[in-house]
Amino acid sequence: MILKLAWRNLWRNKRRTAITLASVFFAVILATLMMSIKYGVYKNMTESMVASYTGFVQIHANGYWESKSIDDAFVLSDSLKDIINSNPKVTGMVERIEGFVLSATDSTTKGAMVVGTDPKAEMLMTQMNERVIEGEYLDGADNAVMLGQGLADYHHISVGDTLVLLGQGYHGTNAAGKYPIKGIVKFGSPELSKQLVILPIEQAKIFFGTEGSITNLVVLMDDASDATSLAKSIGAEVDERYEVMAWPELVPDLVNMIEADKVEGYVFMFILYMVISFGMFGTVLMMLAERKHEFGVMVAIGMKRSKLAAVVFFETIIISVIGAFLGILGAFPVCASLYYNPIPFGGEEAGQMMEDYGMEPVIQTSIEPHVFLDQAMIVALVAMIIAIYPFLSILKINANKAMRS
Amino acid sequence: MKNLVIETIAISKIYEGVVPVKAVDAVDLQIEDNEFTAIVGPSGSGKTTLLNMIGGLDRPTSGSVKVNGRDLTGLSENQLIDFRLNHIGFVFQSYNLIPVLNAKENTEFIMLLQNIEKKVRDERVEKLLNEVGLGDKMKSKPSQLSGGQQQRVAVARALASKPDFVLADEPTANLDSHSTSNLLDIMARLNEEEGTTFVFSTHDQRVIDRAKRVITLVDGKIESDIRK
Incomplete structure (x- = not known):
């Protein structure tokens, strides 16, 4: 009624x-x-x-995100791989080594971030190959680098030129190398564009002397909104040697x-x-x-x-x-x-x-x-x-x- | 011996203001079962105020009102609403049907409030509307009915709850003579045949002529009480 x-x-x-x-x-x-x-x-x-670089979830050695030190690298064990692969939300993962270095040419120097990664996995996960605007995409066996467009512009260098990288390697070793530029990559984020140097992961391990360790394991998935719950569920399964972070923690500015x-x-x-x-x-x-x-x-x-x-x-x-x-x-x-x-x-x-x-x-x-x-x-x-x-x-x-x- | 349905004991109503107005002044009144009573008097004599107090719509300043022995003056507002629903039928001067409900629904409304089952409601609505001569107007909305027809639906609605008595405040004031006569016939028949107690306030001579008892109020006091 x-x-x-x-x-x-x-x-x-x-x-x-x-x-x-x-x-x-x-x-x-x-x-x-x-x-x-x-x-x-x-x-x-x-x-x-996130999808083009950071990834939805990252796993590091505990304390790495705070220190950002190459010394806080970790060995990717099979048991960790199994934990990640067994999660149905996970669509893939990419191993990376990240470290800060001084990039130099004959006339300029600038701080840069070296990212050692598996070009094939990166291509599948973040489609980085589609961002190459000059030159070619890296091959895993290359001993060469790709640069962010902003960094290349700063140094006034291009494909075929040489870039010198100087920094501190694993546990205080010297990290030094000279690499030909194979490609220029355009990143949406100007910050990434101005500082990224991409190196095949095997070369990065040699460059930093990490003896097989990596600093970041990027986990990919289909839906960004599930990232926090995925990070929690992986975090619950791994031990205290690792930190598992979802993208909102990784890019708080965004x-x-x-x-x-x-x-x-x-x-x-x-x-x-x-x-x-x-x-x-x-x-x-x-x-x-x-x-x-x-x-x-x-x-x-x-x-x-x-x-x-x-x-x-x-x-x-x-x-x-x-x-x-x-x-x-x-x-x-x-x-x-x-x-x-x-x-x-x-x-x-x-x-x-x-x-x-x-x-x-x-x-x-x-x-x-x-x-x-x-x-x-x-x-x-x-x-x-x-x-x-x-x-x-x-x-x-x-x-x-x-x-x- | 007839049952005493309404009893007022020295009820008064004073409206406070710059100059307090005594609308009803120490009225003692008894109305029994099956009465057909008209309360008459000039405008401002206190007819409506007396009716409102009998109907539990207004509270006396002093004195008490009893319906079937139950004192209304001690009831809370919500208890009064329940009491009105189950014991008193109202017919108003300006019909006051619910405009969005048709004749059947308006009549049924009170029974819905009483949580009476549908079968009983349907039977009673049909009987009541037939009794007031509107069996063929069940689906008509108030706006599709004449004033007289609306007032007859109001009578049916007032009777739907099987009240102890029906209070009608100037029920014919807005009706033409034909409708007035028709309505009075219906109410008189219900009084005769069904034993329904009616109490009217009116200054319509046609209603006064049909009443079996006429109580005249002047300045809030009963001036005369004549049983025919």
Whole structure:
């Protein structure tokens, strides 16, 4: 009876209901599109940064991430490999040796990070080969390097030139080498581009003198959102000699940037929903005033005030849920269309800026369910908050006074 | 011996304000089963206030109201709502049907509040609407009914809960003479045949003429109480 009354009451004043529905509808469309684009951008950023280099999960010797010292290298044991490979979420792994060195030419020097890696595995996992913009991709047997574009530009060197690397090797040994440049790689992240030197892992082991140890084991998977749970489950299986870190710990700057941007989005949504809330609240107040006499009659003939309050509560909830549902229904095709057909970012400068931030220069949305469900939940919450006032008012209604109104 | 349905003991109602107004002044009243009583008097004489206090819609400033021996003055607001639901039928001057419900649903509404099972509800609604001559208007919304028809649905609604008595506040005030006559016929028949107790407030001479007992209020006091 309560729901029937609530539903029919909604359609007593069709125009008012339509206006309220429209305001919720457009608010939800706007908020959903905004959040869908934001989450799409975050995914783009994450994939550009994480999937192209960092990896979703990394395993190091305990303390390595803090010290970043080549001395904290570890031997990749078969038992560790088995633990990782047995996890169904894992799609692959790449061994790396990372260490900081001084890179030099005949006229310039610059700090750089040497990454020793298996070119074949890297090609499969991070598609690094697709980022070669000059020269050729490394082969595992090469005794040559690939440079980030930014570092090559700094040194004014190109394919065929020689780069000297000087640094500290494993347990205080000297690390020194001279390598021909086989390729120039373009990384989305300007930081990576300015400092990366890629070396085949076997050459890196010789260069750093690690005697077969590695510093990083990069674990790859399909879904970045599962990284933390994967890190936890691997972390629970390995002993204290290792640290297992998910990408949010590995690239905290990226996480912080995303979080800061989310806050901006939340502020915008808060303002948007506040405007809508006051509109809806006005409608509810008008409805309360118009129907006060009727409420009085219903209580007079024996309707419990709590039941009457429930009717009005449901009216607000129903109209909000319908508006939110229609809004999501309206937003989904637009979001899905932009998801499957990302729009290239217009303007060379804007596109370049996105690339500099390590992102593909496209506008791509997210169609993850939470983008839509979040809006539905926010609208439901707003509706519930708005419905509190009429609910409480009706609980206090005096039939006689209300009938005289 | 007839059962005493309503008893007021020295009830008064004073509306506080800059100048306090005594709307009802120490009224003692007894109404028995099956009565067809009209409370009459000029505007401002206290008819509606007296009816509201009898119906548990308003509380007396002093004195007490008893319905079937139960004192209403000590009941909480929620207890009064329950009491009204199960013991008192109301008919208002301006019909006051629920606009979104049709005639059947309006009549059924009280029984739904009483949690009466559907089969019983359906049978009773049909019987009541037939009794008030609206068996063919069950699906009509209030906006599709004339004033007289709406008031007849209101009577059916008032009787649906099988109340101890029906309070009707100027039930014919908004009706034309034909509808008034029709409504009075129905209520008189229900009083005669079903033994329903009716208490009206009115200043409509046609209603007064049909009443079996006429109580005249002046300035909140009973001036006369005539049984025909």
